[in-house]
Amino acid sequence: MSFQYLGSASHVPISQQSLTSSIVISVACILPCLIWGFFKILSLQSRRDHPEGCRRLGLSGKSHLADEYDDRYKGAVEGQQNGAHTWRVKSLWVYPVKSCRGVELETGTVLGTGMEYDRQFSFAQLSSKFPVSANTPREEKAKHTWKFMTQRTLPSMATIRTEVWVPDPSSRTYSERHPNVESGGVLVIKFPSIQSEEGFIGKLKDLFSLVFGYPEREAHMPFNPTPEQIAQKGYAVDDMEIWKDKPRSLVIASTEKADAWIQELRSYLGITNHLALFRVSTGDQPREVYRCAPRREDLGYQPTVGFQDAYPVHILNLASVRDIESNFQKGAPPLSARNFRPNIVITGGDAYDEDSWKRIKIGAYLYYVSCRTVRCLLPNVHPVTGKRHRSEPNRTLKDFRCIDAGDPKNACLGMHMVPALEDNKIEVGHEIKVLETGEHLYIKQ
Numbered sequence: 001m002s003f004q005y006l007g008s009a010s011h012v013p014i015s016q017q018s019l020t021s022s023i024v025i026s027v028a029c030i031l032p033c034l035i036w037g038f039f040k041i042l043s044l045q046s047r048r049d050h051p052e053g054c055r056r057l058g059l060s061g062k063s064h065l066a067d068e069y070d071d072r073y074k075g076a077v078e079g080q081q082n083g084a085h086t087w088r089v090k091s092l093w094v095y096p097v098k099s100c101r102g103v104e105l106e107t108g109t110v111l112g113t114g115m116e117y118d119r120q121f122s123f124a125q126l127s128s129k130f131p132v133s134a135n136t137p138r139e140e141k142a143k144h145t146w147k148f149m150t151q152r153t154l155p156s157m158a159t160i161r162t163e164v165w166v167p168d169p170s171s172r173t174y175s176e177r178h179p180n181v182e183s184g185g186v187l188v189i190k191f192p193s194i195q196s197e198e199g200f201i202g203k204l205k206d207l208f209s210l211v212f213g214y215p216e217r218e219a220h221m222p223f224n225p226t227p228e229q230i231a232q233k234g235y236a237v238d239d240m241e242i243w244k245d246k247p248r249s250l251v252i253a254s255t256e257k258a259d260a261w262i263q264e265l266r267s268y269l270g271i272t273n274h275l276a277l278f279r280v281s282t283g284d285q286p287r288e289v290y291r292c293a294p295r296r297e298d299l300g301y302q303p304t305v306g307f308q309d310a311y312p313v314h315i316l317n318l319a320s321v322r323d324i325e326s327n328f329q330k331g332a333p334p335l336s337a338r339n340f341r342p343n344i345v346i347t348g349g350d351a352y353d354e355d356s357w358k359r360i361k362i363g364a365y366l367y368y369v370s371c372r373t374v375r376c377l378l379p380n381v382h383p384v385t386g387k388r389h390r391s392e393p394n395r396t397l398k399d400f401r402c403i404d405a406g407d408p409k410n411a412c413l414g415m416h417m418v419p420a421l422e423d424n425k426i427e428v429g430h431e432i433k434v435l436e437t438g439e440h441l442y443i444k445q
């Protein structure tokens with residue numbers, strides 16, 4: 001009797017306890033599975049097949065800038081070759097879409113227009129002339145201009161990722177007649193998909209995105225469409241204003257044509273104007289480069305650019321970046337070379353050595369160093385998060401890098417270059433030889 005009594009008395013709380021703990025244990029086990037399953041479904045939904053007949057351009061492993069904050073890059077790097085200072089290519093970058101995330105390369109080709117795959121696309125928004133008065137003629141009021149877009153005014157563009165998939169004969173799906181191969185590859189644009197869905201699933205997705213970030217929206221387009229593909233896809237041509245130029249360019253996607261992905265991108269960026277993606281139109285008049293660049297008489301060709309700001313190639317010395325950073329006020333975040341969106345990052349000699357370079361050789365190829373790069377506010381934008389820092393590096397640059405009498409109010413860092421030939425190879429690790437130094441005087445646009 002007493003045994004039974006004792007037993008039942010202690011039995012009730014124990015079974016309650018074990019019930020609670022078994023619920024806790026099962027929830028702890030099942031919940032991660034549920035979350036995993038949910039994201040598996042999400043990623044399957046948003047996954048697109050890799051472009052057929054192609055491979056992804058660029059590094060697959062660790063970035064060559066992964067150790068850029070290392071102390072040894074603060075000045076001349078010794079021991080690269082028998083203890084002497086040797087300039088070398090540290091990292092190579094192309095930015096297929098202007099002002100969007102770049103692609104890091106191991107080897108590349110430098111054309112007369114700059115690095116292959118660099119700045120061949122640009123987003124633009126349709127803006128009207130403001131202000132218009134009541135008696136402005138109707139046609140004048142209706143006039144709209146496509147103006148190129150940059151991180152200078154829209155820092156969040158830094159979060160738009162780009163990939164280039166290039167034709168690869170070793171791919172199982174490769175064939176010379178494949179549209180992806182005929183177009184010289186495929187451009188892929190990726191950005192967070194923030195479009196909310198209706199109903200319970202939509203709510204659940206919103207909840208998960210708070211913790212895990214948004215799923216990715218992905219758009220594919222031919223890298224360099226053939227005339228047949230242009231006709232078949234109905235790409236129009238229009239003028240796109242970039243600085244003082246208005247090159248005729250291909251309209252690849254536009255909210256005017258209600259292309260779904262670009263509508264989504266427009267709401268992601270929070271733009272009210274029409275938004276379009278333009279591509280350099282290879283058949284049309286290219287943007288010729290004069291100012292400080294060498295001329296046709298010297299080169300045998302007139303340098304031109306795609307959607308770069310001014311010159312074909314931009315080179316940056318990592319020691320100079322480290323030195324700028326060492327002058328920051330306390331509390332400023334570390335400064336990456338990536339903030340300056342260079343094509344070529346070099347290491348070897350001291351900071352600012354490059355300021356007086358006039359001609360250099362990279363590997364076996366000759367480059368004219370045309371002028372210094374005058375900096376705007378863009379380097380204040382974090383290259384990954386797209387957040388703009390309130391003061392750095394602008395403040396420090398302005399402090400002591402207003403060094404060019406051609407533009408004495410603005411700071412300089414890095415150099416603009418024009419290749420001597422129209423087809424050059426470049427590779428990480430290539431040695432750089434300085435052939436000529438001298439004066440530079442910036443010529444404003």
Ligand SMILES: *[C@@H]1O[C@H](CO)[C@@H](O)[C@H](O)[C@H]1NC(C)=O
Pocket residue numbers: 377390391394395396398399
């Ligand atoms: C950039 O720095 C200079 C010098 O500190 C300052 O006068 C200027 O206002 C800064 N520009 C912006 C937009 O923050």
